[in-house]
Amino acid sequence: MDRIWKIIIHEIGTVFVLSEFMELYVIRSDLDLVLTNLKISLLGFVIVCKANTFVFWQGNWRQVIDYITEADQFERDNQDEAKGNIINTYTRYCRRVTYFYWVLVFTTFITSITTPLMIYYSSETFREGFHNGTERFPHIFSSWMPFDKENFPGSWITVMWHTGICVYGALIMAAYDTSVVVILVYFGGKLDLLRIRCREMLGTEGKGVTDKNADQVVRQLHQIHVLLLKHSRLFNSVLSPVMFCYVVMCSLMICASAFQLTSATNTTQKLLMAEYLIFAIAQLFMFCWHSNDVIHKSEAVMIGPYESDWWAANHKQRNNVQILQGQMKIVHIYTAGPFTNLTLSTFLAV
Template identity: 80%
Template sequence: MLKESLFWLFESLEDPNRPLFGPNYWLLNKTGLLLPKNRMDRIWIIIIHEIVMIFVVTQFMELYLIGTDLDLVLSNLKMSMLSSVCVIKANAFVFWQENWSQVIDYITEADKFERDNQDEAKGNIINSYTRYCRRVTYLYWVLVFTTFFTTVTSSLVKYYSLEKGFYNGTEPFPHILSSWMPFDKDNSPGCWITVMWHTWLCAYGAAIMGAYDTSVMVVMVYFGGKLELLRIRCREMLGTEGKGISNENAEKVVRQLHGIHVLLLKHSRLFNSVLSPVMFCYVVICSVMICASAYQLTSTTNTAQKLLMAEYLIFGIAQLFMFCWHSNCVMYKSQDVMMGLYESDWWAANLQQRKNVLILQGQMRIVHIYTAGPFTNLTLPTFIAILKGAYSYYTILRK
């Protein structure tokens, strides 16, 4: 019964017009990252996004009011940074809405083209990256939901802690998030109003994270798959079995491959232009988030809090790793594309066809690299460097 329900749920998220991007496109619409066409609906969605941005300001106001309590400062700073990343992602997506739409439309049309013109080898690659995108999307959604659930329930676990008994008002109310409120948030009814407000905000942030992050990952996976398909097309450009093709057909194939690569490069750079500023902010903030989580994990004595900090730390590291891993894969696949030219039957081609191959080789040498601002690339060495930086900050705090 459960298996049938999950199958029905997953099938309901599929879109025949978007065979690769269906579930991600659905969540982008539900979260309001893809703005509706109706003018009033668009205004309402934008207002919601900006209300959340105002909430982030109240978090930093509370950070100023906390004082010198290191544990509270780290808890607030960690959540404030994560909230800031959510707001940056939402507003960046809305601000560059047209660019994102161009990238999504290109992926949809290019993916349909490949599906309509596939053979066995290309079909295996298409099925492979489609299945991988689904696994990454759904598993990441589970991770985000788990983080949301543990974050929301952590305050209730602390409230009804077996070690301290029921909350008696002698300590500050254990809120989900730390933020300034225009009323007494430590006593009823203000405390429960704050809990409901924070719960909605956590749900909003989880939805934004799930929609934005998985969309970025699927785009990267598709670009990697497209590069693999392009390598196969390059391998077959001069025919098979050494029989060769006519100059007219060879020129036609070279023009097609050149056009495919130019479009791929254009939209890859467009994608990087909207992703790079967000990743720059995230990379800068991530070190602080991971450092704060690691410090609290090792300093707290409460078991429930340890579990929460461990899950939060895993989420932060996994999120950063997924971006760097998929970006790194695209970089290496783009370096391997021109190998398809050497794997072709170039040795059976005439002089004119070999000249076309050399021209195409120069085009294929361009490497696709996604960046985090103007300072670093999204690669595995960057991921390792961030972890080293976070550990350095952690050792400073421990001293």
């Protein structure tokens, strides 16, 4: 029963986004209202996509998260000084980026729910127009409602409804985005650890290892890389459709915000538009930066076998090094749908 209620809450968010697109038809004659509605409704569309993919592809998400939990525990149980430094580095980084993103989302949330008040108190012309009936009630979002939302009590019912939806959207966005970024950071850290393991697979200081130990180590490294690729691809399968929607919607949202920023005459409105613009750009940058970082480390990990003491190994062990290096050449790139890769080049193009 608890699960059903959670699904219902997610679908209520979907219904709200549909009501925003319905409102677009109602206000189609006012360009400024259309742009304001469009950038919020596009963001809302991405949020409900994130929420619904979490629900519909829950099994795949659990599989990826379970793998990361198990693999991270394995690394922590078998760490030395070099590996411990990498583990501590990505752990601290994940905490910092999570805190930063939650602050960014909270700031945007506060900005969103207080925008009507800022507009009301910053513009004397708007206050006069509101009191004489020429200006509409300043709502948080632009959405269709089945009652009169411009006058009491419908106006304040709409305000409470919008505030609740804003809380829901902020929580979904923060939870999804930080989960994706942390997973990407972990994959990058895992590749760094794998490179160190490859470097140490034939011993240190030219002392060499026995054929039996070399076979065991190479087999373990091969298995680690295969599992990493498998779950990286599984993660991309649930992330790629959302990122495709996100890149398209974010591009349109940035265009709408930038256009309104250049046409706004009120200082408060300019600050609000700038905050939305910064938030949209920061979101896209975080995904593209961390995805690009994983791709770079995935290309660099194949150097690991050649950083080992292969020169002190016998012919059989050198063949194993070549086989392992061939495995390490496989690079997995995260995508935003079937049309583009999630890289810094994509971010700059947008």
